[in-house]
Amino acid sequence: MAHYQITLDDQTIQALVGQKDQAFALLLQQVLNQVLEAEVTEHLQADRYERTEDRRGYRNGSRSRQLTTRVGTLTLEVPRTRDGEFSPTLFERYQRHEKALVLTLMEMVVNGVSTRKIRRVTEELCGTEFSKSTVSDLAKGLEAAVQQWRTRSLAETPYPFLIVDALVLKIRENGAVRSRSGCVVTGINAAGYREILGFWIGDSESKQTWTAVFTDLKDRGLTGVDLVVSDDHRGLRQAIEQQFQGASWQRCQTHLTRNILDAAPKAVQDELHGRLRALFEAPDRATVDT
Template sequence: MSITRGTAALASTRGSAQEGDHRLGVAAASHHGGQNPPSEAVEVPLRELLGDEVLDLLLAGSRDGKGGLRLTGEGSMLGQLVKAVLERGLEAELTAHLGYGKHDQSGNGSGNSRNGKIAKTVQTGVGPVRLAVPRDRAGTFEPVLVPKRAGRVSGGLDDMIISLYAHGMSVRDIQHHLRQIYEVELSHEAISNITDAALEEARAWQSRPLDPIYPVVFLDAIVVKVRDNHVVQAKSAYLAIGIDTDGDKHVLGIWLAKTPLDAAAAGESARFWASVMTDLKNRGVRDIVIACTDGLPGFEDAVHAAFPHTTLQRCVVHLIRNALRPVARRDRTAVAAELKKIYTAPTAEAAFDALADFAASPWGAKYPQAAKVFDNVWDTFIPFFAFSPAVRKLLYTTNSIESLNYQLRKVTKARGHFPGDDAVVKLLWLAIINIEDKRARQRLANRAKEGKRNDQPARLTEGQRTFGWREALNELEIAYPGRIK
């Protein structure tokens, strides 16, 4: 899923055939007013189009007081180039609006004509740019490139703001960054409006239809601080990652519970997980074969209320952590080695025997709670023993969603608290997209380096490809016949 950022690209002008092709890199001959461009545009390097004289003037005008280059900011080299391109595009728009070129005799008696220019300063990705915007005498000209009453040219500036926001910067931090680096002054409301444009896409993503079957779904929650009921409170943001039948992982949604007026926080609860399951069902999910979770009390009933045939798999990593919690630090290595015999046993029966041996051992006598951790959830601990060791690695831990949560926590940690639930969903969704963009670039780089096939998409939908999925799918179909289609 892509993010729609900005409203108008730099070169999207209402040009006509009379004005030719205004894209950079097209031969200068195609810019002659009143002439049609050639059928095949000849690409010319920008340096050749500008020439040494123009480049020398830009270079001389971009020196700062110490002789260094000032590439961004008011009056900088890039600012002057943006100014030239925007003014050229505005002139082309006015020509298309009037229907004749400047100084063209066909405009005599047309009823409308050029009427000078008006000064205007707009904020861009390279700093403030002062423009001379052309006008028409009838006042009917409505520029598209730089709309009336628009204080900025969105282009790269909106992309920059959304990227900074997705990396965890607050609105105030973004204001300071733009002012310090680019000399751009944007109000708190303007930046919020830019990021709010992503909220509409996040809501559409949140309600999108889902696949009817997910062989494996990982469920977890992270805690964020949100202003709710006029008080900053700790709330759980519920997340679900599903592996579809093709082996692609997808974030299925982000959910936040409303804090009751008489409660101090909206902690993770089985009741709200039940509403999450209902939402997944309403969006088209008919069956979840295996749900991996860290084991919230009452969670099994919450899942089975919507998906009665789903098999629950307790996260083994969480069980190990819980079992080692009462163990003294000096004994943890030895106890962990004994516990490993339980979850690495070849079968469920062998695992039960290993648990019995541990409980009867000196370590089990010294730390009986460690054995009880596995014994209390035995039915939801053993499902992964029905598969081969390679497939068990996929099912026995919620590391897939823990990895995502770790990266999301880095983004939310810098924010302190959020003004509302929408702000949480907006930031988490942008962060998920940002994380996937990083993974996509890494996948492309690895393919180029290793010379692997390149016919598979590098960028998936908020997720990544599951390794060894073909073997896992075959074993799941055998273990759950007729469930996966």
């Protein structure tokens, strides 16, 4: 374990005695700069201007780098060496914490947390706030991960059952808000586990849109489809029949229930809904007949 000898100047000591707001930031900044200098000395096996047979290189000035902490933003002078091999352990630890913070902020973006709330949280945690452009950059950082997920191979696991549906989404494009169809396909494997296979945005829910969706799934290796569950949209059914020949189709119970209730008088909808659920959840045909 390394041992460091830390010295403080008069300004820092007076600030600590006077309990000024920036005192601890100034103290921490001086301490960390001396730690960095001690680390480069240990790395080179030689102090400044020291001539020794054990020397493993030479200093090459320093570069300023800011470090945000709970007590404020510190300006550190990071030593450099001619061979460029010196890497302070201080920043290795900091980068791990920074990465964890960025991943947390990304998760907040995915979950729909507003930019204003994100700025408030980061200000509370770090003593500084993230601008809207920074949050936007964090969202862009998700694109590679999302693209990797969207294009992943499906060849290893057969999915006998597919559940297919579309959502109407409001999307901002070129300064205007437009309605788009978000197509979602969920696969169920032989063990009964569900997995979202993909998500696509289309201009509308049509045969062409769903054909493109199913073609993409098959290009990624989707096989073994025996049953597809969806609503009764004509274009969707045509795409299913075309892309999964030989597979059975079943109308989604949720959509069927919704269609029936929409056609029924409001006074009987609650009772009718209960009867439909009992019908769909019946364990056998005899229970249904009774």
